[in-house]
Amino acid sequence: MSLTTLQKIPFVNLARQIERLRPDLVAAFEAVLDSRGFIKGPHVTAFETAFAEAIGAPHIVGCANGTAAVALALEAAGVGPGDEVIVPSHTFIATGEAVCHVGATPVFCDIDPDTYTLDPRDAERRITPRTRAIIPVHIYGTPADMDAILDLAGAHDLVVIEDCAQAHLATCKGRMVGSIGHAGSFSFFPGKNLGALGDAGAVATGDARLAERIRKLADHGRLSKYEHDIVGYNQRLDGLQAALLSVKLPHLRGWTERRRRVAAYYDSRLKPAGVKVIEAPEGAESVYHLYVIEVDDQQKTAAALAALGVETGVHYPCPLHRQPAFRYLGGEALPNAERAAARILSLPICGEITDEEAEYACDQVLAVLRE
Numbered sequence: 001m002s003l004t005t006l007q008k009i010p011f012v013n014l015a016r017q018i019e020r021l022r023p024d025l026v027a028a029f030e031a032v033l034d035s036r037g038f039i040k041g042p043h044v045t046a047f048e049t050a051f052a053e054a055i056g057a058p059h060i061v062g063c064a065n066g067t068a069a070v071a072l073a074l075e076a077a078g079v080g081p082g083d084e085v086i087v088p089s090h091t092f093i094a095t096g097e098a099v100c101h102v103g104a105t106p107v108f109c110d111i112d113p114d115t116y117t118l119d120p121r122d123a124e125r126r127i128t129p130r131t132r133a134i135i136p137v138h139i140y141g142t143p144a145d146m147d148a149i150l151d152l153a154g155a156h157d158l159v160v161i162e163d164c165a166q167a168h169l170a171t172c173k174g175r176m177v178g179s180i181g182h183a184g185s186f187s188f189f190p191g192k193n194l195g196a197l198g199d200a201g202a203v204a205t206g207d208a209r210l211a212e213r214i215r216k217l218a219d220h221g222r223l224s225k226y227e228h229d230i231v232g233y234n235q236r237l238d239g240l241q242a243a244l245l246s247v248k249l250p251h252l253r254g255w256t257e258r259r260r261r262v263a264a265y266y267d268s269r270l271k272p273a274g275v276k277v278i279e280a281p282e283g284a285e286s287v288y289h290l291y292v293i294e295v296d297d298q299q300k301t302a303a304a305l306a307a308l309g310v311e312t313g314v315h316y317p318c319p320l321h322r323q324p325a326f327r328y329l330g331g332e333a334l335p336n337a338e339r340a341a342a343r344i345l346s347l348p349i350c351g352e353i354t355d356e357e358a359e360y361a362c363d364q365v366l367a368v369l370r371e
Helices: 014-035 042-055 066-076 093-101 120-124 146-156 208-218 239-273 298-307 324-329 335-343 355-370
Strands: 059-063 084-088 105-109 131-134 159-163 183-187 201-205 222-224 291-294 344-347
Touching (some): 042 059, 042 239, 059 066, 066 159, 066 183, 066 201, 066 208, 093 105, 131 146, 146 159, 239 355, 298 355
Parallel strands (some): 084 131, 131 159, 159 183
Antiparallel strands (some): 291 344
């Protein structure tokens, strides 16, 4: 395919998705206007119920965003000042921020070089008497090694909060992520596999008491409109975002299968050429929020692909233990996270990418890497 046929492949084609769903999104917007269910109310309840069914979690609590979801789950589980929480260094800063928001200290650990997820062996050696929780991040939509993490948590009495911000509908040995640990946090940032039209998030859990505490914390610690038995926050899910998410949710499974087909195609072309790609753990099914390869020169490769009309990204260029915001922790070197950060490049993938676009992107990647 030539550039005369295809001028540009966006990294994520939100415009195409929104245009296809525009009539239903507009109808949902009008329904919220008519019902005036702007805060809490029927639209939030309907989405929470549908999302709980989709991921197999008994309880879903909608909240303001994915960062709040992690923090609410930690605080509801009793994690706070004086505690330590193990976090993989290779993730977006929100995971570490959430630990700080509850007054705890993030302890960064290294990653498995094949899956890019938390390395349970490295996590184990960082456990101290102050360690209270561990946050496996299902990075890029690839489930972490939950069997090993649950064994580790059980041996040391740790709370497990899954960060599922990129992993809606991903499975680990037949179980949906977010339903495996004590709780799972989800982000519905617009670019996610299931994205709102603004910020939104949710916490999943099988523990009714934990869910109730999370719900209180997100809504000013309320017992009733003007009675509050704990100090909470204003981190509720808006009715409008819930209604818009309810429009998108029925499409999520189809978008997920499309991502998997495109990822399989990329694998079939790139792996035989010796390109390093994500390898999911045994028994895990990724949902490919991102399709990541490793290259020798990120900037040069990204620039060459951009010139050919292929948008790429780097997720993430600076590990958390090297972030200026966490310099006070004085972290040691984490070689796998540092190596990945220097080499990773994310290729175009989304539920709307066409076969022709995937083929063109793959052709150009192989051509650039051969130069």
